[in-house]
Amino acid sequence: MNEALPKSPTATPAHDRRAAPAVHKVGVLLVNLGTPEGYDPASVRRYLREFLSDPRVIENQGIVWKLVLNGIILPVRPRRKAPDYQKIWNHAKNESPLKTITRAQAEKLAASLARPELVIDWAMRYGEPAIAARLAALTAQGCARIVVLPLYPQYCAATTGTVGDEVFRALTRMRAQPAVRIAAPYYDDATYIEALAASTSAALAQLDFAPEKILASFHGIPQSFVGNGDPYYDQCVETMRCLRGRLGLDEDTLMLTFQSRFGLGKWLEPATITTVEKLAREGVKRLAVITPGFSADCLETLEEIAFENAEIFKHHGGEKFAALPCLNDSEPGMQVIRAMALRELKGWI
Numbered sequence: 001m002n003e004a005l006p007k008s009p010t011a012t013p014a015h016d017r018r019a020a021p022a023v024h025k026v027g028v029l030l031v032n033l034g035t036p037e038g039y040d041p042a043s044v045r046r047y048l049r050e051f052l053s054d055p056r057v058i059e060n061q062g063i064v065w066k067l068v069l070n071g072i073i074l075p076v077r078p079r080r081k082a083p084d085y086q087k088i089w090n091h092a093k094n095e096s097p098l099k100t101i102t103r104a105q106a107e108k109l110a111a112s113l114a115r116p117e118l119v120i121d122w123a124m125r126y127g128e129p130a131i132a133a134r135l136a137a138l139t140a141q142g143c144a145r146i147v148v149l150p151l152y153p154q155y156c157a158a159t160t161g162t163v164g165d166e167v168f169r170a171l172t173r174m175r176a177q178p179a180v181r182i183a184a185p186y187y188d189d190a191t192y193i194e195a196l197a198a199s200t201s202a203a204l205a206q207l208d209f210a211p212e213k214i215l216a217s218f219h220g221i222p223q224s225f226v227g228n229g230d231p232y233y234d235q236c237v238e239t240m241r242c243l244r245g246r247l248g249l250d251e252d253t254l255m256l257t258f259q260s261r262f263g264l265g266k267w268l269e270p271a272t273i274t275t276v277e278k279l280a281r282e283g284v285k286r287l288a289v290i291t292p293g294f295s296a297d298c299l300e301t302l303e304e305i306a307f308e309n310a311e312i313f314k315h316h317g318g319e320k321f322a323a324l325p326c327l328n329d330s331e332p333g334m335q336v337i338r339a340m341a342l343r344e345l346k347g348w349i
Contacts, residue, residue: 027143034126035096039085044078056162088302101296104329132170151295155185156232187235191339195332197246203324211288217272218293220258280316
């Protein structure tokens with residue numbers, strides 16, 4: 001009688017074989033506002049058209065606004081703003097500083113977390129790289145779960161809200177949707193406040209003068225947004241309450257203002273530009289400005305504050321003016337982004 005051949009220890013009956021489980025990755029997508037692809041008027045016009053056609057930014061998109069946008073703003077404003085972009089342009093990389101910094105933030109976050117199941121990417125709400133394209137790229141790399149991290153400390157419907165809109169629009173076009181989390185604002189987070197305090201103190205220590213006043217300039221929004229329930233103003237106020245407490249400064253020394261007014265409606269006040277002029281007229285000679293609502297330096301900080309407001313201050317009698325840098329991809333800034341990413345990744349990694 002023939003003996004049965006011994007079974008291989010690795011042999012498995014065909015009906016018991018199972019495919020190895022797929023390794024699902026988790027994506028983190030950093031998102032900032034956006035930028036033109038060039039500093040020429042045509043590039044600025046394309047960017048402004050997309051930006052100003054968003055009903056989160058301009059809520060009344062009726063026929064009157066479309067006439068104003070296409071008949072006045074787009075023919076005129078790009079020619080006026082193009083030289084401002086050229087002034088701050090990163091000519092070595094042929095891109096705006098906002099794009100350079102956001103890329104660096106994503107790269108440093110990836111290096112800091114350094115986990116094989118994590119994929120870190122970045123996108124712009126307006127312009128390139130587009131949110132939909134980067135979500136598709138993350139899913140193509142096996143990301144079944146994605147954290148979207150809007151780089152806005154304070155929530156506003158026209159910033160964080162419109163990122164969510166665009167993410168969900170992209171999801172409607174996906175057959176196999178990833179699970180998505182959109183990170184909450186971090187306006188009062190201890191890591192963020194500590195980073196602001198540390199970076200402000202370090203930047204002030206580098207100045208060759210001691211400022212008499214410090215302005216904290218946030219991007220403005222129409223007062224009607226707040227009246228309709230937008231929490232942005234209250235969150236800016238809370239950021240300033242926390243930061244003043246951490247720095248030991250009062251409201252008269254560290255002042256809250258709002259910049260970048262657009263259009264004829266009533267916007268949040270006090271306005272940065274009128275406050276700068278008022279302080280100079282009142283005899284303030286030394287002024288510093290911080291921009292805690294911006295996670296990266298951009299046109300609004302590098303040109304509007306550092307050039308336009310500095311010129312107004314000195315024209316009306318001021319002598320020393322400093323625009324302090326945003327958190328950017330500095331060590332304190334990256335601590336904030338890392339902390340926010342890890343907060344939202346809980347349960348997923």
